[in-house]
Amino acid sequence: MAGIKVFGHPASTATRRVLIALHEKNLDFEFVHIELKDGEHKKEPFIFRNPFGKVPAFEDGDFKLFESRAITQYIAHFYSDKGNQLVSLGSKDIAGIAMGIEIESHEFDPVGSKLVWEQVLKPLYGMTTDKTVVEEEEAKLAKVLDVYEHRLGESKYLASDKFTLVDLHTIPVIQYLLGTPTKKLFDERPHVSAWVADITSRPSAQKVL
């Protein structure tokens, strides 16, 4: 299984999503650093790998892919016999996992990423956090976490009683938010809080920090 390459940035949440999946599967890979602050992701040769100019891009031998959640699903299926199981294939499980991936992608991530941008990345670039945006987005995140709280009261992980990609996809954004005042939204919900402690302490999650 030689020849897995990840083209990305070690601090990028989307890149981390792929790295965590590779670590869950104990796969060897080469990491190619794309310097975002130099705009390397918007120029050749990276732009040939992803014409949308976003990290990460991925290669497994001759096979090329981008979009982090497509890459993680490829890893989960192609390497299903290696490391930890990240998907389950019964038809009811397909439903739960597909829905869980969409919810993270459309409800959790847009809000979570805005909060990471305002509170973590803007300061790094010498810009000021907009507190109004933080307030608005925290209100939206609270609603999403209420749904997660309810779900985690019925099930140990979001899609089933086992850790799956649905949980994995949330880890990079959660890791950043735990270092900001937004942490309180996770702490004040007991099931969410326990789940966060569980998934962020996985060795794969620790490796990307």
Place this chain on the structure above:
Amino acid sequence: MQKLNKCIYIVYMDCLQMVFKLFPNWKREAEVKKLGYKVHGDPFSTNTRRVLAVLHEKRLSYEPITVKLQTGEHKTEPFLSLNPFGQVPVFEDGSVKLYESRAITQYIAYVHSSRGTQLLNLRSHETMATLTMWMEIEAHQFDPPASKLTWEQVIKPIYGLETDQTIVKENEAILEKVLNIYEKRLEESRFLACNSFTLVDLHHLPNIQYLLGTPTKKLFEKRSKVRKWVDEITSREAWKMACDQEKSWFNKPRN
């Protein structure tokens, strides 16, 4: 005795087929009862139509249940116990309740992969991964500007609200960049994910259909491969049925 029972059964099935030919609604209702599929939504909602398109590609029967968006029915109970995010559609398959239109379409496409139009590319992990990648592209790169343009130009006027031309201009600029990439892709491939129509192309249909009735249409028309692709996918029978309220949303309103 067994032979007689078999004969009676055959005659019964023949009569049933005859009845269903004369009364297609009865056949549909029988199938609906058997499959037990329900779609809670609105026949004009882009997300609902995404699901209807797959059901028609697969020739599956379902019970449509109207959720009155104009009165905010989707933001209150009891709808919220179907989808706590307060969005249509919601799909019921027996005890399985699903929301997020792209999860529903994938579920139906997998469960019924041997029936109707093949909407997935299951030949290998690589072909499926490429399909998944293009589904992500539709969801994260195409849909944000496209749905904003649909909202501004199509839906706001229905509610008596004014189109914000600045937002239209901004999002058309974003959509142009996406369509440039699509134009290149469609030079190499007949459809986006591969050479046959898949869920990827289907997922684009609801927004494209609405945008073809707005000035944004020109963005699709001025790119020859994109224009050809749009013509091909919007003229599919299943899609036309999904947009035809009489054919796709044929129920009485929920009590």
